[in-house]
Amino acid sequence: MSISEARESAAPPAGRRAARTTSSGVRPEIQALRAIAVLAVVLFHLWPGAVPGGYVGVDVFFVISGFLITGHLARELARTGRLDLPQFWARRARRLLPASLLVMLVTASVTYVAVPAAYWGQFFREITASVLYVENWLLASDAVDYLGAENLASPAQHYWSLSVEEQFYLVWPLLLAACIRAGRLSRRVSPLQALRGLLALLLVTSFAYSLWMTWTQPAAAYFVTPARVWQFAAGGLLALVVPEPPGGLHRLRGVVQWAGWAAIGSAVMLLGPTTPFPGYAALLPVLGALAVVWSGSPATALAPTALVDARPVQRLGDVSYSLYLWHWPPIVIIPLVVGQDLDHVTKVLILAGTLVAAFATKRWVEDPVRLRGPLVRSRPRVTLAATLAAMALVALVSGSGQVVANQRTAASVEAAGNLVERGTPCLGADAVLGDDHPCENPELEGVLLPDLAALAEDTGGAYACYDQEPGAELTSCTYGVTTDPAVTVALVGDSHAAMLVPGLLPHLDGLGWRLDTYVGRGCVWAEPSGPDDQCAPRLDAMQERLEHGERYDLVLVTTRRSIDRPQGSADPRAEAFAQAWRPVVDRGTRVVALADNPLVTEDALQCVARAGAPGAAGCELGVDEALGTNDPLPRAVELVGDGAHLVDLTDAYCQDGTCPMVVGNVVVYRDVHHITATFSKTLVPFFLEDVARWLAADTAGAVP
Template identity: 45%
Template sequence: MTRRQLRELAMLQAAAVRPEIQALRAIAVLSVVIYHLWPAGLPGGFVGVDVFFVISGFLIIGHLLREVDRTGGVRLLPFWARRARRLLPASLLVLAVTGVAVLAVVPQVQWQQFFSEIAASALYVQNWLLAHNAVDYLAATNASSPVEHFWSLSAEEQFYIAWPLVIVGLIAVTGRLKSTAPRRWIVGGLIAITVASFVYSVFAVATTPAAAYFVTPARAWEFGAGGILALFTRVSPSALPFVRAAASWIGLLVIAITLAAYTGATPFPGLGALPPVLGTLLVIWAGTPAVSWAPTLLLRLRPVQWMGDISYSLYLWHWPFIVLVPIALARPLGWRTRLAILVVSIVLAYATKRFVEDPLRVRKKLTSKRAWQSLAITLGGTAVVALGASIAFAQPVIQNSQYSASVDAAIRSDPGCTGAPAALSQNHCATPFAVTSLTNPASAETDIGRGVQSVDDCKQTIMADAVMTCDIGDVSTPTSTVALIGDSHAGQYLTPLDEYGQANHIHFVTYLKSWCSGTGAEGVANPGYDVPDRIRSCTDWGRAVLDSVNQNPAITAVLFTDFTRSYLEPPPVLGGRAIAPADFEQAWQPLLASGKRVIALRDLPNADQQKEDVPQCVALHLTDDDPCAVPKAMATLDPAQDPLAIAAAQTPGVSLVDLTDTFCDATVCHVVIGGLIVYFGSNHMTLEFSRTLESIVGPQISGAIGPR
């Protein structure tokens, strides 16, 4: 930039920037950064995002309203072009640099998650992706990505797109009604949308809290609150100075209290977001009153204003370092490293503001272009970043098909020492738990089979209770029909039972539902439940399944299995209870009374105790022998504490199948067997490994069924 351009920019900023808003930006960004670097030091620092939302609503809706007052309408393309020039260059720079860093330091096992989020961030839908993952029980334990913080920027971009369209729509309505007061319609519409969003936010926090944190409808009211203030306020330095001074201090105090008192357990946003939103509104409304005891001098301090000036870039830069530096160093962050991240982030933020944000906002070559041309240039950059991230995301997918072919070839050439059979002593495999050329963490991370997937045509969702079935195995000329009942831990046997059933004339009918054991017991809950409706849904579904199975004369045997350990840890806030042996017994008795055989398959061991999920752990220990093995006492339930095993022992006529010895020896349970990684997360089998379990689980189920 030339000196003349810098002077022009400084004059524009001096005329447009309000010191109290710059100070709020400084408070907001430092709150978020400190919270991310030292969570215990500022447990409510996440409310800084809400401060940003209110500021955006106040400034943008105020700007749009002034344009309506001045011209009678809103010019959409010029508005969006200005927003794009203001926000996209810095964000695309950070996303591009982060993508290169991921390629350089992150194991390929995490590429799909990270690059999917980079693409979503470039397209400003990251908040919706995180909301989906928050309620997706297979993705809920995803590692933090280096662009996770872009969720708030996504919500802001959606606001910049939606609110002008709302205003244009309201103006169009006033035109059709031949009204001369479009402002009234805009005010009414804004208030209605804000109230509706707030009501939805409160409802969503109570019903789907994980997703409510991210989704735009639960956050729109915060922008709307700032907009309402802009509609009704004309700040005058001489108006009510003492009242404004008091309001400013009260607003700052309310924000400070929420920063110190809130924690990750605080229900949020909803009612929990109301205090910081109101505090921010008070500070903006108060302005900078000329009263000696007002916080005006504090808010106008040059370091405070400077921090507010670089707040956007600082928010962009700090989080990728927090995620990627520990991966690069292979150790957690110490206080010195955290301090270094803070300093480097501030330096990069200043450089980005000085050399990227400001020049591209005032550069004549951009500002003199037509709005659609500016939009095309910035959106072209967006497309490049999103496409690059998508290509990197696709690499593990391409490799998966090649990996599956390699496993097929290994099974054909050495079936006894590939996958699960390698653990059997009679196969005499030299190194059954060693890493081999088949050990592929990147493929294992996404190797999810039918019956386990989040959206699965053979598995009911967490909230729905309608009975849905799948027919596998021999569906044309079976000699027996077996029902498979349970959750996704039952679903992971779908592929091996399908193949075994086809070869041995057994028809399996599956009854699967996420996070539900299928006993129909009242009140049983697990950590996957965050609202009471999930408990009721499981109960209703289980009872409907048992009735359906009992009334089907073709079904001669019923196989039960589930993620038993999870039903022993109910969330205390819902008043649910742990599953008990009696729950299984009550489910089995009517089946036994009708002449059906009942088979109880103990849950497989799990590696939930690992710091990373299993593929990531293996990726970090590829040179180890028997990597990431878990002590048996931690990976398995003691049979004396396993309600399914206890119920099977106490119920005559029930057969118990236990595959623990396939996964564990006397002391540890293995996560690499026969060269294949056993789990894609920490407790679900990979598809490729489960296939190799056919020759082990199939005969045991067949033996429990009895003569056919």
Template identity: 40%
Template structure:
């Protein structure tokens, strides 16, 4: 099939949307839909090619098809991966190297989309920055499509034509239509339930390829329409794609039903075909510059993201507009060079390189080389971290020493000094809260992209001196480890119920400002169930409430009512005041920096200490008015009006606002004493 200029124009539009979105995210908030445009184009072109092969040969030559895809896609992709790996080793901070090298490895195996889907459901990693290879998620989806699609069409022909006696087009259309319907339904449901993983998985994207595939099997539409109708339809479709790029945002539930707009619009443009009418939008595709961008779209997509990430890492901050323009220019130069000297020569190479077995062998060897390039240093990093973790584990158990909070509790000299035990990478990778290996009876579930934890900590209720309940969001989770250890020491039994980004003190129907509709609904259900459970549990005498309140609207009145309800049920209430995260204005969460990253960047005594901005904590006000006992960790960590991140040779926060596991463990004695005192006073 001759190359269609309008398709090259659509490719140019798609890559332009994505690149501008990444370079200037506030300018084109929905530019990510360029990936969906690419998916529709791929479904259209590949299905058309396979259908013509079936027409000519009666079968799909799978070995030849996959070899052509390898020669077309892998050389440039693996080259950029290798350069990205070297760039990461030279420029990416040590705290972020494991994530980057792991994702490069997954990208080389074309399974990155599933890796990102698995990690995205964990709110503990929601603050993790994007890696140098993250954009390969869409290429992983494409490669999986190229593997499965010819097999599916082959099966459709075998069953539909040879067994059922249907025509080839009927069989193909039926199977592709079924894929379209099933995948679209899965996309709508999964996006509503768990939008973060739904964005990456192949099952929620297959319908976009199928949309293009269906168009490939239909007779061309453009020739059947009058010039005026064709013109209007073309402009409507193009404006729809552009409008999605402008008006969609990160909060748009994507790729659910709303993704039908850019997908159907792209499919319609493909169906209408090229048009030489003077007023046709397809004419915008014809200039040589647009055709070049379309030709180089693959290399442009490959290069633009690692350039952005590595440049930002080199200067230690996000790119300003001038540097973003420079990054764009470098992207174009590298894309041209890659297309000129890598993509085209290998695609068109005669002789040995054009044969299947050398193609497969070369691809396997190149993939193995890139994986080895990423895994070798990753293994060294992990060995270093394991040795450091063993040392820190010994220090965590010495309550008479000067590690972590012990440095403050034992009045050690220079508690904020940068010592050789400070390990930003280990702190960040260690995360916060309880883990399955901590020996506690906990259940974890992910509902609407937020983790819910249910535990019974300490001793059995029948043997306990006190039966407590501990409820809250992830800012309660961060204290679950010292609470578990303290509960064992004091013979307490603790019922734990937490849900990420969901405080039981906020009214039902009033969600955090960054919550999606599904997350708000799940939070409401959880809040109602947890409060009912705790109130009705006659064995619970004391309820400990902890959480993060800065992202919630002022809910003082409701918080007061919740605490009174608990007290009316005969429960004492202990309120844990929220601890400020790393230096930022309250509410400006988009500017919050990871504490380990800050320490790694500053690397000096008392690194990244700050004076917290004044604020009004409505939840603490309500606790005071309700007569609850208040435990305030800031009295320990923010002495004399200054909060500290490096304390006792370790880093307080695992990210920007959750206490690290190492530091939390050293809070066990302090935490137990605070709760014991509150119980004695109740």
């Protein structure tokens, strides 16, 4: 969502100029585009229901940047015969980094002081990525990472677009310089023709890649740079083909400009969060922005000149960059601090406050450094050295926060491990499933595990052997007794099954078990839904192994409850599970299904994060909400009958009509549907006891 571009565009002689410019050399219609684009983004973040497609403001900024930067470099080439890349990068650094780094420095400081420690790890990681301008790649990675997809939006998330822009500013001039050199070496094409050819090639290939990514990996497609290059290329191609609006055609240009504004407005109001994007849908704001830039400022009553030239619009365009930088952090941080969603009054105050911050930053930070500071008169290498030093300083601040979070995580892991290994009474599930009721242990007074700074990372190695991609080949890992095991066990399922691993590992040697894991993202042990199911190849390979490979004594399975089916409703997944299990049971393997844990809410997680050890015990959900969706496993066990067994440990999660977020001084959930490894370690002993009782009672199906 870049609002950054070159303002210092050299213009052709006045007599040839068809586009009006202000005294600072800025074209009014481009300033208006900036104003409308940033307003769309800010309003979308504050009132998404009112402007559901406001995120397209980012696309408008990408077009503006491509147009202005390419035009600026082309004019420099025409004027001097060369490109001064160090000077270009120094100007960009003076223009963009002072405000950007200031906002991140303030955000990192506020995060450390005011944000609950549960979010430090993620927030400081993203702040550091934003300072280094790789936030878009981090978000793309998290978008396709099942374990990162549940992350809360961070106060640095909006820097993804600035990262795309900075990557553009770094690579674009290098490509242009290489293209110019190639053009000069060729006798068939001029440097300008070579530039146009390069931009056309980038536009076509990047747009095709954007379509493919939007179709195959829609979450990541939004952030990755190659899927956005075509938007810069579109603006750049316009700058090379039509650098200035035509001198005549005023009526046509007036109509085209209205059409451009209408296209942008339609995108803002008609697109939405569920629209596949960027893809084809991004053409609407991109073409709209191109139309407005091409039309310039036509001298006709048909053009919206009065609206474009309005002082509030132009002033908003002036501060669009700083406004974008400041508006997002309070939207994320304030609800975490006060413990409730933003109301309309607070949203208005955020809007007003960020406007004030934007104007102040423009006046006292951006302009002094860009126009009057000592770096203006310095050599480019001095500016770049100062830039790197400033980036290192802010990265050091955010990195220090990450170090603190990591230290607390390490201490939490050690403390939890010691308490679990000693079999501490009343810890975790033992507080409600153990023999003592009520369960009291003075040793646990004031204790809350895991440490909130370690909460999101409390996986205990559950995903050390885990297939992230649904279409990946089947992989497995072996734990426990590998030579002459008493019992061979397979653990099958998705990320919920993987969360049993930390609890099972300490018991394997004592039980004489060999445990083979077949766990992966989103793929559960059930009949594939069809040939288009991405899980089908892996599930087919796993089914083949379970049916015709080594016969396991036990197969343990669990999966996430259905998020779209109310409790008690018919669930076709139950029959799909049963169909997959029957052939395995028929060869003598016993199937043990663990009923899934409740699903909680982000509000409940935030309650724990804010309350900390003293008050987290009061954070809870009602049973109807936490267990309101259907778990297909109980019905699947019924359908299979003999040879299948259900272990239902719901009482460990919910008691007396409520489902607390903390049980026995242990935080149960690390996100809205995964339990912590610490709680898993206290829960699994009761799971194993249930399995042992079933096997002992079922003499006909006892494990050999």
